[in-house]
Amino acid sequence: MSEHLKEAQEAAAVDLKRHLLLRVSLFALAIGVAASAVVLQQAVERIGTHIQRTGNTVERLIAGEADQTRDAFRRSLDGMTLASLDGIGPLLGICVAVDDIYKRPVVRRCFHAGGEAPAGVRWALARLIGPELQYRGVIGQYPGVKVGEFVVTPDLDSESLAVWKQIQTVLGMTLGILLLNLLIYRPVHRALRPADQILAVLGRMEAGELTARMPRPRLIELRRIAAGFDHLAEQLQKTLAAQRHLALRLLAVREEERRRLARELHDEFGQCLASIGAEAAFIRGRAETRDPDLLPAARAVAAVTAHMMESLQGILLQLRPVGLEExxxxxxxxxxxxxxxxxxxxxxxxxxxxxxxxxxxxxxxxxxxxxxxxxxxxxxxxxxxxxxxxxxxxxxxxxxxxxxxxxxxxxxxxxxxxxxxxxxxxxxxxxxxxxxxxxxxxxxxxxxxxxxxxxxxxxxxxxx
The missing domain is CATH 3.30.565.10 (Histidine kinase-like ATPase, C-terminal domain)
Known part of the structure; x- marks a missing residue:
């Protein structure tokens, strides 16, 4: 149960530096993605409105160009170059396709000021706009004769370039946030650097080195924790020293008591057993000459006395080491x-x-x-x-x-x-x-x- 709890606690542990770096980085990336999506969406809405608004203007300019070089009985659009759009076309960012009344292509032009956006931006913009976004109009001549048709579509190169410039601004903001994240990470990393030293001190104390003391970090919160821990370590060291002194004193008292018991056993029981042995020997000597029937009892008393003396010697060896002090x-x-x-x-x-x-x-x-x-x-x-x-x-x-x-x-x-x-x-x-x-x-x-x-x-x- 304790191992599972320890694993759960380790899994729930958070590295503040890595957590801060990851959070701010993800926030910056999310801001960049969201802002880029907003830029694309606004571009789609702007382009849709722009195409409808510019369609009428383009229609008038094309009709004027068609009337300049043709008479009322000529309906061909051959030679039209859309020169009337050269000035305003790059500002509008459009493509114009002109067909005659027989649906034959006359001219295809896209007006853009130059530059190229990444292919990914152009592809994304094309997918969002779709092929349906266009303005269709009729080219007519006086007195109301239809001579052709035109289609106005957005110039994806110009529009994607404009969108790319806005996205670059967003990416610049994102990089700015990431740079700010780095600037925040460095002082946090510096402030938390003593954490490794603190862990090293904890390891030394775990190994039994109670004299180890915490460093004094610059971060005031860690400094307070270190001071409090050192105070607890000093109290623990004093308590353990007092306990050890008491334990040593108890050991000394125990050894002194053992020596006292050994002296008492040696002086009292040893002397008594020696006297019993001497008396048993005297009885055995008398029994051999006067009463042989007492010999077995005398020998038994002598044997028991010898066994008791041997046991007493073993107890004395346990109580008092032979030759240790001497x-x-x-x-x-x-x-x-x-x-x-x-x-x-x-x-x-x-x-x-x-x-x-x-x-x-x-x-x-x-x-x-x-x-x-x-x-x-x-x-x-x-x-x-x-x-x-x-x-x-x-x-x-x-x-x-x-x-x-x-x-x-x-x-x-x-x-x-x-x-x-x-x-x-x-x-x-x-x-x-x-x-x-x-x-x-x-x-x-x-x-x-x-x-x-x-x-x-x-x-x-x-x-x-």
Missing amino acids: FGLQAALGELVGGWQRRQPDCRFELELRGEIDALPDALRTGLYRIVQESLTNALRHGKPQQVVIGLECDETGCRLQVDDDGTGRKEPTAGSGLGVLGMHERVEALGGRFALQPRRPRGMRVEADFPAEAVRAVEMNHE
């Missing part, structure tokens, strides 16, 4: 792995240590030891591995712990489902690191704990 982390891990190797001879253990491990802060050393201890316990309890590899590397970039096993008892990671894994996760987070539990292929599990240099320094400062 000899350092490297020796303590070696002792821990050696103890498991003695108890699990069928499993091969490898310990790989690199760097200044014993120079780490006490809290981090204890945490690393506990993570290795819990990882080994989980691997040998649930996985039945044949090999376990523990790798710990520390350098100037931080510390990285990795525990790999090839056990077959677990198919999937159980992060958060067990108290041991949950404890490791909480401990790593309290120390400022990143914890991961992943399955290995073809089998086994991998425990990873990564502590960057900042986390190591923070633990050292809190410890001080």
Whole structure:
């Protein structure tokens, strides 16, 4: 459900710069197309009215020309050139076709002042006007004798040229709007350029770098957002620092309580078990000479006491790492792995240590030891591995712990489902690191704990 919601939110996201550029460009194109359509429509209406108005004028001029060179008994129009229209014809933008009374063509002329419009404009104008737009008239001679006919049609070359000039004006306006769009886009693009820097800062904070801060854009709205975000980041950083300090304090208290319990168990129960063992040995010695029937009971008490002592030693090892405070982390891990190797001879253990491990802060050393201890316990309890590899590397970039096993008892990671894994996760987070539990292929599990240099320094400062 959340993935579908995320996809819907991404689909609904709007790029302001692209959105603004697209909207204004579409608006400019729409204005250009609409204005061009209006120009063509007005041209069609104007041409239709113009042809009807000029028809009578053309008829009088042609009739006058026909009367100049002919007598009343001659009805031929041979030699007519429409010279009477030479002056006004280019202004009218018309074509005139003259036929005699026998429907034979006499003269065909179009009057235009020159120039040529694009073929597309002429084609569109011709389609809109159609062949029906024309003015038909009769050429007569005194006394009312018909000598021919004429047809006046619009000169598409002249009209399309006039329309093209108007469309050029419209296109100029459209280009002006597009140029204005570019002029608007550039400052908007400049003002929103810090958005990439803001996203980079968000990515750094998502990766755990809470010290990252927002840039201060020139746009006042973005500047306010950046200032508010930095304030929230500072509050979050303080809150997390306080939580981490509290978590480290809790870990320290827990370790101190474990040490106290270990001392109590060692001093009280250890001494008591040692006394019981001594008494059982005394009873067994007396029973051998005086009452052999008591030997089985004495041996049973001694065996139970030895088992309890061994169990107590295991509990003490869990509560207080052997040699960690006295000899350092490297020796303590070696002792821990050696103890498991003695108890699990069928499993091969490898310990790989690199760097200044014993120079780490006490809290981090204890945490690393506990993570290795819990990882080994989980691997040998649930996985039945044949090999376990523990790798710990520390350098100037931080510390990285990795525990790999090839056990077959677990198919999937159980992060958060067990108290041991949950404890490791909480401990790593309290120390400022990143914890991961992943399955290995073809089998086994991998425990990873990564502590960057900042986390190591923070633990050292809190410890001080």
